[in-house]
Amino acid sequence: MWYYIKQAFLPFVYLIFMAMTAFGVLCIDTDVDWLKYILLTLNLGLYAVIICALAYKDGQQALKVRIANDIERREIIRTGEDRPLKLKQEYKVWKGFMSGAIACVPLVVLMIIHVILYYAAGPQYNGAGAIASFIYMMFSGFIKISFELQQWHYYFNLIAIPFLTLMTGIPYILGARKIQLQQDRIMARQRQIYGDDYKG
Numbered sequence: 510m511w512y513y514i515k516q517a518f519l520p521f522v523y524l525i526f527m528a529m530t531a532f533g534v535l536c537i538d539t540d541v542d543w544l545k546y547i548l549l550t551l552n553l554g555l556y557a558v559i560i561c562a563l564a565y566k567d568g569q570q571a572l573k574v575r576i577a578n579d580i581e582r583r584e585i586i587r588t589g590e591d592r593p594l595k596l597k598q599e600y601k602v603w604k605g606f607m608s609g610a611i612a613c614v615p616l617v618v619l620m621i622i623h624v625i626l627y628y629a630a631g632p633q634y635n636g637a638g639a640i641a642s643f644i645y646m647m648f649s650g651f652i653k654i655s656f657e658l659q660q661w662h663y664y665f666n667l668i669a670i671p672f673l674t675l676m677t678g679i680p681y682i683l684g685a686r687k688i689q690l691q692q693d694r695i696m697a698r699q700r701q702i703y704g705d706d707y708k709g
Contacts, residue, residue: 517612561680641666
């Protein structure tokens, strides 16, 4: 579990930095909402580029680990010698999505606390929702421009979940795909040299 938390650490840290930038945009004393929309979009775009690049690199590295593990597995079968495998770092399609999902765990926890306090103690106890709004303001900022902040608007923070999950999951798969295509080209070249029965 700690491995996955570590993978989600950078997406969450950058999320905080970008949230502070989004907060600064929302504090601009102007009635020109289109300018705020543009700045928030650029802020979100920068975050997407950073996180997608990290996930893409992670996908590449993870598939390299799986390829190395497969070589080790063949050696284990051939020699019977026990060899250590890096199973946690090995590529699995769902691992990319897991990083983004874990970065959303604080949001889910805060929103659950908000719902409990809202219905148990009254709408004045909105601290958990406000904290969630600040942390994930890069996403909820668009809503805050369009509407006055009321209690139900805190639930718009949940839009961060599909965004973050896809931002880490899809590039992770694409990064692994790039390495797989490289391996396929290498295998095709080796089969041309050594014959179609070559296994690598």
